[in-house]
Amino acid sequence: MHPPAFWFRPRHRPGLRARLLAPLAAVWSWAGRRRLAGQTPERLGIPVVCVGNLTLGGAGKTPTVIALVSRLVAQGVRVHVISRGHGGSLEGPVAVDERRHSAAEVGDEPLLIAPFAPVWVARDRAAAGRAAEAAGAEIVIMDDGFQNPALAKDLSIVVVDAATGFGNGRVVPSGPLREPVARGLARADMVLAIGAPADRAAFAAAWPETAALPVAGAALAPLDTGMAWEGLRAFAFAGIGRPAKFFATLRALGAEIVAAREFADHAVYDRRILSRLDSEAHESRAQLVTTEKDAVRLPPDFRRKIIVVPVRLALDDWAPLDTALARIRRPMQRGTTSE
Template sequence: MRGPVAWLSRLSARRAISRPAPLPVVAVGSLSTGGTGKTPTVIALAQRLAGQGREVHVVTRGDGAAVRINEREHRAEEVGDEPLLIAAFSPTWTALDALEGINAAKAAGAEVVVLDGGVPDGTVSATLNILVEDAVRGFGNGRVRPFGPLKTSLQQGLTHADLLISIGPKQAQERFAASVETGIAQSFGRLVPLQTGMTWSGMRVYAFAGIGVPERFFATLHDAGAEIVARHALTDHQELTAALMTRMEREAWALGAQMVTTEKDAVRLPTDMRRKVLVLPVRMELDDWAPVDAQLLSLFDPA
């Protein structure tokens, strides 16, 4: 059997083989392509579980066998910028096979895993499936790529989800909630600057970001009171080469501005630039954690 029918049959068979995980798994993914706020959500959930006294590890997709990330030794070009950032907050593993990473985490003492990126092709049984979406963009035109922003059909994606976390300002949240009936529980979140004692108000800044939605970072920096005199939206995960950094440093100096970037970009900075660039850290906060906490607690007490 060849052609599209054979391909669909193989895909259905692969998705039907769902391997059980040896411990509770919270899968965090998105139906939409591009930046949705998934990485800050993974960090927030891992910290929330740790605050509840749980030994939590994060497993994210890698290129080979399961490897535990050491944020002091590994580099972004080796393990990826997002896993390297997450590793600063929680024990983090990369693995091509999600179940291999989960088993490695359990062997290292984890009692719950946050699976960054969601369940690949449904090949691992997650205990709790969470979708993270950008409230501003919503589900776009509701069509699957390449004709729209969705990785899979909206109906299929929502069928396998237990909770939707939408991230964005209040008005965008209201529009998104009214645009589609999801049929699942929904929580509303936002990205807020971490209070570090840094005074951004009135600071002239040269902002650059290589994330899924750079405009979100620029808006957060503006809302913090910074005067953005130049902004550069790089491609997601763009390499911060010496030539690029030298050019931006010269431009910032000519404008009398301080270079500022995101936490994710900061882990890709050349070593000699790290003392020259300020970082605006953000954290994901929910309007109400109670519904999420209830689901997290049910991982260990299903009754």
């Protein structure tokens, strides 16, 4: 689904539709609180880092996971990632093999992360955590799952898209939140605000509650692949949380977007849709361009027609996260340390 515009109105002026949907939002919020209170989290023998968010989609969790994995691997830490595998059919636990598995089996995000570290997909996150630990992981990073009580978390990072923040501050369906801001921040250890400096400043001003936690700043930047974007006629399409961010990135690279097609997050592209995109791009004499996340959901034969724009997360300062990671790293059950 595409999020409705009223979700992102100012928190002090949510509008009539948000107010009318408040009773349903109260039910959603109650159900989430009950789910968290109704289960005792399982604790692994190794640290668990959760990268989550308070809103539905589009915050930048997966690039954050990749950045954390890369940081830890560079320090010699054996890090594994666990994921529910949104949209995948396999119940798991299964170790993701990007050469063998498809997005229909394990989800798109695990396929993006798998080149950087071992990834375990399972509907039961505790089972995925146990599989990672048994396979020799020293630290587990949980991609999403902040609202899931199955595993005890040693470090919880709430990722937020600074441009949209927490929207109107209301819970689904009145707003974009999975849970109330105050409740979520009370369980978090750190906030990672992703976006331009001006957007981050506006977010901090709109949500002063976040000042009670360490707040790190970061930005997503296209990976330099040597592609000459200037003047390229691009037929862009994206099925991510905020396709507009992708289109803005293309324009900033210098591409001329002749058409932009938005799809729902995790969209499944059937042959009918792909044929239409291919035909429209050909008629426009434009190059099909999409995101990494979309590309892994495409059939291999169609993927060859696409130019992909990879992005990576760059933190302003790693010190707050390095300090938090150092705090939770402890002697492993095997009697060794990751230091």
